Amino acid sequence: MKTKKKDIKTKTIEDKAENKTFFTKRNVIILIVTALVAIGLTALTFLVIFNPEIWGTFFINIGEGLKVNFGAMWLTFLIIFAIINIFYNMLPFWLRLNSLGIKINFGQWISFALSISFLKAITPANFIYDPYTVFWLKTQGVSTSRATSMMFSNAFLWQSAVLLIHIPSFALILTRANLLISQSALGVFWLVLMCIGIIIDIIGVLVMALLCFSKKAHYVMSSVFNWFKKKLHMKYHTKAEIEEKYKTKATLKREVIEYYKDWSTTLINIFILVAYELIVYFTLSASLALINANSLFTFDVVYVFHSANMACNANRINIFPAQGAGLEAALLLMLKSLGGIKGGSTLEDQEKFIQQGIVLWRAFFTYIPAILGLCGFTGLTIYQVRSFKNKRGSFIENKYE
Numbered sequence: 591m592k593t594k595k596k597d598i599k600t601k602t603i604e605d606k607a608e609n610k611t612f613f614t615k616r617n618v619i620i621l622i623v624t625a626l627v628a629i630g631l632t633a634l635t636f637l638v639i640f641n642p643e644i645w646g647t648f649f650i651n652i653g654e655g656l657k658v659n660f661g662a663m664w665l666t667f668l669i670i671f672a673i674i675n676i677f678y679n680m681l682p683f684w685l686r687l688n689s690l691g692i693k694i695n696f697g698q699w700i701s702f703a704l705s706i707s708f709l710k711a712i713t714p715a716n717f718i719y720d721p722y723t724v725f726w727l728k729t730q731g732v733s734t735s736r737a738t739s740m741m742f743s744n745a746f747l748w749q750s751a752v753l754l755i756h757i758p759s760f761a762l763i764l765t766r767a768n769l770l771i772s773q774s775a776l777g778v779f780w781l782v783l784m785c786i787g788i789i790i791d792i793i794g795v796l797v798m799a800l801l802c803f804s805k806k807a808h809y810v811m812s813s814v815f816n817w818f819k820k821k822l823h824m825k826y827h828t829k830a831e832i833e834e835k836y837k838t839k840a841t842l843k844r845e846v847i848e849y850y851k852d853w854s855t856t857l858i859n860i861f862i863l864v865a866y867e868l869i870v871y872f873t874l875s876a877s878l879a880l881i882n883a884n885s886l887f888t889f890d891v892v893y894v895f896h897s898a899n900m901a902c903n904a905n906r907i908n909i910f911p912a913q914g915a916g917l918e919a920a921l922l923l924m925l926k927s928l929g930g931i932k933g934g935s936t937l938e939d940q941e942k943f944i945q946q947g948i949v950l951w952r953a954f955f956t957y958i959p960a961i962l963g964l965c966g967f968t969g970l971t972i973y974q975v976r977s978f979k980n981k982r983g984s985f986i987e988n989k990y991e
Contacts, residue, residue, distance in 0.1 A: 648946050655880040664880040671873050672954040676962065678866050679706040679719075682744045682859045683727065689855045694730050701973075702726050704966025711960030720745060726970075735835070739802075739845030744859065746798035751863045753791040759899040760788055766928050773927030780904050780920050787903035802846045808836040870955065871898040877954070878931070878947035887943055889931040897924035898951075918948055 655661040680703040687694065705726075709718045720741050727737035763770070763784065771777035800807050812832050819826040827835075835841050850856055875891045882889075901921035908916040925931050925944050 647942075648949065651881045651946060652950070655882070661880060664876045667876050668873065668880070668950070668954040671869065671876075672958050674866070674869070675955060676703050676707050676959050678862070679703045679710075681862055682747075683723065683740055685855050685858060686740055686849065686852070687732070689852055692732070698730065698970075701966045701970040704963040705970050706963070707959035708963030708967040711956050711963065735841045735845050739842055739849055742798065742802050742842075743846050743849040746795070746802050747856070747860055748863050749791065749794040749798050751860065751867060753788075753795055755864070755867050756788060756791055756899060756903050759896040760784060760903070762896050763900050763924070763928070769927045770924065774923055776919075776923060777927065780923060783904040783907070783920075784900050787900075787906040790906045791903070803843060805837050805840050805843055808840075808842045809833060812836050812842075871895045871902075873955065874898045874947065874951045877951035878943075881943060881947050881950060887931055887940065889925075893928055894925065894931070897921060897928060900924065918945075918952070921948055 652665075656665060680699050684694075684699055706719060706722065709722060713719075723741050724734070724737045727740070728734055763781075767777075767781055770781060801811065809832060812835075813829070816826045816832060872891070872895055875889065875894045878887075878889055878894065898921060901917055901924055904920050905916045922941065922944055926937075926941065931940065931944060
């Protein structure tokens with residue numbers, strides 16, 4: 591009898607947490623409020639960029655564009671890009687786990703890729719992408735340290751690739767800064783935001799390097815994350831366990847180093863990251879070409895690429911989902927002022943042409959993947975909630991350490 595009482599008293603923190611449920615009244619309210627804010631910001635984005643004058647001839651111009659020699663080719667290219675844009679989200683993780691011999695049902699991978707496309711489109715600054723990736727890998731039986739190391743390692747490669755692509759574009763835009771400023775008073779505003787974007791890129795590389803290789807950073811991050819898990823009534827660890835795992839054993843640091851030692855997978859990931867970033871901005875020219883059925887306008891593919899690149903970078907601090915409204919405004923100003931697009935009987939015609947090209951580009955870049963992603967996200971969420979309830983607040987145990 592004494593033994594039983596002693597066992598109850600010495601019950602671990604983790605066992606206590608397992609008896610609690612994540613779906614408390616407070617947690618449900620937090621989830622609902624978060625969802626409403628995300629949906630509200632998304633709706634506001636659409637209201638800001640919606641312009642009846644653009645849509646009046648939008649579909650007519652696309653139809654005319656399909657009649658010309660290369661129209662069908664440009665549309666096919668945009669459709670392929672939309673598909674790539676969805677599966678790009680899962681490729682680095684699929685390659686890494688595949689190289690380790692860890693097999694996850696491909697249907698689950700597709701649901702994950704679709705879910706990420708949806709979440710990136712409706713949340714400000716894509717902030718949910720990385721945590722959700724770790725969360726999803728965890729539900730598939732991948733250990734937290736391995737999932738986190740994969741996320742950090744891939745984020746460091748992505749941030750480095752983005753910085754290398756942004757710097758040449760930033761340098762080129764600076765050579766024509768006077769045109770940007772003379773076109774509009776907002777020219778200075780966007781130039782300042784471009785500078786901030788480059789600074790964020792540099793800080794991002796340094797921070798990700800710290801998160802990849804610093805044991806102290808791993809300990810602090812895990813302690814903060816563990817505190818949130820405790821507040822949300824999820825399974826958590828003691829301070830001693832965290833210290834042993836991330837300081838003494840350096841589990842996360844070792845996982846990151848092992849990730850980069852897999853040279854073939856790392857080089858393929860770097861190629862995918864760089865190629866994707868380049869394709870994203872060149873795709874804007876394909877959208878403009880499809881809209882430009884009657885060849886009323888001429889555009890410089892190089893300047894269109896650099897304008898799209900810097901417009902995205904200037905919106906790094908944009909709180910709207912998928913950089914909505916701000917991205918369109920910055921891109922419109924840059925394309926008008928930097929000499930990337932010429933032609934049209936009036937400036938109004940030129941502006942309308944640019945706006946329609948941007949809307950078409952964004953449709954294949956963001957909106958279509960988001961709509962398709964909603965289907966995957968809904969199905970995956972229902973599956974995960976049922977799994978969570980069936981296992982009393984816990985997902986699949988770590989099968990892949």
